[in-house]
Amino acid sequence: MIQIKNLHKSYPIGKDSLHVLKGLNLHIKEGEFVSIMGSSGSGKSTLLNIVGLLDTHDKGDYFLDGQKIENLDEKKAAILRNKFLGFVFQSFNLINYKTALENVALPLYYKGMGRKERQKIALEYLDKVGLKDWAKHLPNELSGGQKQRVAIARALVTKPKVVLADEPTGALDSTTTDSVMELLKEINDEGMTVFVITHEEEVAAQTKRIVRLKDGQIISDELTNNLNK
Amino acid sequence: MFDLDRWQEIFQTIRKNKLRTVLSGFTIAFAILLFTLLFGVGNGLKNTFAKKFSGDSQNSVYIRAGKTTKPFKGLQSGRRIQFKNDDIKFINENFEDDIQYFSPNIERFGVTAIYKGEQNNYTVRGVYPDYQPLESAEMQDGRFLSYLDLKNRAKVIVIGRMVEKDLFGARHALGKEINLEGISYSVIGVFTDPGGDNDERYIYTPFTTAQGIYRKSGAIDRFGLTFNPKYSTDQAIAFTTKLTKELKDKHNVHPRDQAAIRVQNYAEGTKAVNGFMFGLNFIIMFIGIGTLIAGIIGISNIMVYIVKERTKELGIRKALGATPKSIVGMIMMESIFITTLSGYAGLVLGTSILKLLTPTLEDYFILNPTVQTSVVVGATIMLIIAGTIAGYLPAKRAARIKPIVALRDE
Numbered sequence: 164m165i166q167i168k169n170l171h172k173s174y175p176i177g178k179d180s181l182h183v184l185k186g187l188n189l190h191i192k193e194g195e196f197v198s199i200m201g202s203s204g205s206g207k208s209t210l211l212n213i214v215g216l217l218d219t220h221d222k223g224d225y226f227l228d229g230q231k232i233e234n235l236d237e238k239k240a241a242i243l244r245n246k247f248l249g250f251v252f253q254s255f256n257l258i259n260y261k262t263a264l265e266n267v268a269l270p271l272y273y274k275g276m277g278r279k280e281r282q283k284i285a286l287e288y289l290d291k292v293g294l295k296d297w298a299k300h301l302p303n304e305l306s307g308g309q310k311q312r313v314a315i316a317r318a319l320v321t322k323p324k325v326v327l328a329d330e331p332t333g334a335l336d337s338t339t340t341d342s343v344m345e346l347l348k349e350i351n352d353e354g355m356t357v358f359v360i361t362h363e364e365e366v367a368a369q370t371k372r373i374v375r376l377k378d379g380q381i382i383s384d385e386l387t388n389n390l391n392k
Numbered sequence: 393m394f395d396l397d398r399w400q401e402i403f404q405t406i407r408k409n410k411l412r413t414v415l416s417g418f419t420i421a422f423a424i425l426l427f428t429l430l431f432g433v434g435n436g437l438k439n440t441f442a443k444k445f446s447g448d449s450q451n452s453v454y455i456r457a458g459k460t461t462k463p464f465k466g467l468q469s470g471r472r473i474q475f476k477n478d479d480i481k482f483i484n485e486n487f488e489d490d491i492q493y494f495s496p497n498i499e500r501f502g503v504t505a506i507y508k509g510e511q512n513n514y515t516v517r518g519v520y521p522d523y524q525p526l527e528s529a530e531m532q533d534g535r536f537l538s539y540l541d542l543k544n545r546a547k548v549i550v551i552g553r554m555v556e557k558d559l560f561g562a563r564h565a566l567g568k569e570i571n572l573e574g575i576s577y578s579v580i581g582v583f584t585d586p587g588g589d590n591d592e593r594y595i596y597t598p599f600t601t602a603q604g605i606y607r608k609s610g611a612i613d614r615f616g617l618t619f620n621p622k623y624s625t626d627q628a629i630a631f632t633t634k635l636t637k638e639l640k641d642k643h644n645v646h647p648r649d650q651a652a653i654r655v656q657n658y659a660e661g662t663k664a665v666n667g668f669m670f671g672l673n674f675i676i677m678f679i680g681i682g683t684l685i686a687g688i689i690g691i692s693n694i695m696v697y698i699v700k701e702r703t704k705e706l707g708i709r710k711a712l713g714a715t716p717k718s719i720v721g722m723i724m725m726e727s728i729f730i731t732t733l734s735g736y737a738g739l740v741l742g743t744s745i746l747k748l749l750t751p752t753l754e755d756y757f758i759l760n761p762t763v764q765t766s767v768v769v770g771a772t773i774m775l776i777i778a779g780t781i782a783g784y785l786p787a788k789r790a791a792r793i794k795p796i797v798a799l800r801d802e
């Protein structure tokens with residue numbers, strides 16, 4: 164599903180440049196539940212941005228669903244994101260003047276789906292994350308865990324190939340962290356590829372494969388014993 | 393172009409962000425309000441001028457005689473110059489091509505007019521039939537004087553609308569007899585004059601009739617004429633200069649004697665008024681366009697602020713699959729919608745205020761302060777263009793924002 168070969172990325176800082184990713188090789192197959200671990204500055208967010216087509220890489224190859232990613236303009240990137248990827252962010256990133264339902268329906272709007280159909284599907288996904296009764300509520304009327312579940316519903320609504328979650332539990336307490344992780348597990352059980360970035364060991368331990376990054380290089384890549392559960 | 397979904401999206405954004413909408417709408421509405429008021433008041437001033445100078449034909453010339461102030465050819469100063477009937481012939485023969493309408497004029501002030509016990513004092517003028525276009529008089533009833541009246545020295549009069557009102561009240565004067573200083577005249581016409589009430593308190597009688605009664609010596613008080621309407625202002629002034637010179641020659645008046653023969657040419661006044669109007673127009677245009685530009689800059693600033701405020705939202709939309717084009721389209725349509733609507737509101741408000749203030753403004757020389765449709769349409773088009781420009785640049789920038797930058801946690 165995601166294949167990365169010798170990936171390099173550096174950011175210019177003044178006249179110098181900061182070499183963030185130093186030749187990564189990673190292959191994530193369909194249906195995997197992978198977490199990327201690493202302290203801040205290890206390059207994990209940069210990796211997610213590149214995988215999520217929010218940023219471009221300098222060197223190396225990146226294949227998403229067998230398609231080579233290169234020379235993407237903004238429009239193509241937007242269409243690919245809409246088609247293949249679902250995002251879950253640490254700070255939820257819901258649009259604060261839209262209701263939970265409207266937030267979930269927004270990716271479908273950019274897909275060009277009609278209003279009625281959009282709302283119907285959005286409601287189905289809200290139901291799936293257990294928030295059907297909160298459909299008409301604005302984000303600031305929801306708790307942190309509820310917001311993140313709305314965000315997950317929004318990530319899933321377009322039936323993407325991969326769900327990318329950037330510190331999905333970073334702003335949540337341990338109880339809600341567990342419920343959000345439970346939800347991600349359920350999604351994975353249904354066959355979705357889930358790609359989580361975290362610095363919390365407990366979160367990573369609930370995934371099926373842990374990739375550890377340090378200073379822009381992969382230092383370990385191992386399967387957890389969740390695999391058989 | 394018309395996409396219901398997109399409009400619903402825009403309406404929601406507008407509805408859910410009232411402060412922002414009101415802020416940008418107010419800027420535009422206020423600019424257009426000022427623009428409309430300014431244009432209206434400017435037009436009112438112009439109307440006042442136009443009316444003030446419409447009392448007489450724009451190409452009319454009046455010639456009067458007075459006392460000499462300079463000795464000339466052995467004649468002493470202080471000599472009274474008097475036009476006589478031979479001057480009629482002299483002017484007509486020498487300036488035939490220059491003159492459109494011509495009338496000698498005898499004026500008698502304070503003539504008591506009596507009709508069945510009602511009486512009042514008026515100025516009686518003895519004139520040619522040509523005098524009607526000279527004064528821009530229009531007939532309300534009956535007819536103006538004719539050459540036959542002139543030839544027959546008929547005891548007929550044409551009275552102004554106010555004379556009829558004074559002496560006859562609501563009844564018609566046409567065909568009735570009015571007594572002027574003991575002589576009975578029949579009313580053959582009633583006229584109105586765009587110059588206003590005072591110009592409608594004159595009584596006109598045939599020149600020959602008046603001369604026979606008031607100027608038995610054959611004297612003429614003044615001449616009125618209009619020059620060839622094809623003449624430019626400069627040609628007209630050249631003509632009156634020549635006319636003055638020849639009349640002075642004929643009456644042995646010093647060429648630089650300003651008092652003995654006076655020629656009053658409206659062309660000079662018209663020239664000054666035209667210059668003034670041009671200046672006024674220029675100032676109005678300048679301030680009006682300035683106001684609009686200020687409004688456009690205001691809306692642009694607000695748009696920049698709005699886009700900045702929405703950076704995160706736009707980043708989210710992009711992460712969810714919004715193309716740069718759809719971001720630009722959304723922001724621009726929002727901007728155009730707000731500018732057009734609030735511009736229209738400003739326009740309606742401005743015209744209503746003008747309508748409301750019309751009676752009050754008349755006291756300040758501002759007459760009928762309206763804005764022409766062309767100006768309204770022009771301002772509206774300018775607004776839409778302004779809205780497009782004001783929306784486009786920030787929208788373009790917004791579309792270039794990288795989602796990762798927008799979504800970075802602060």
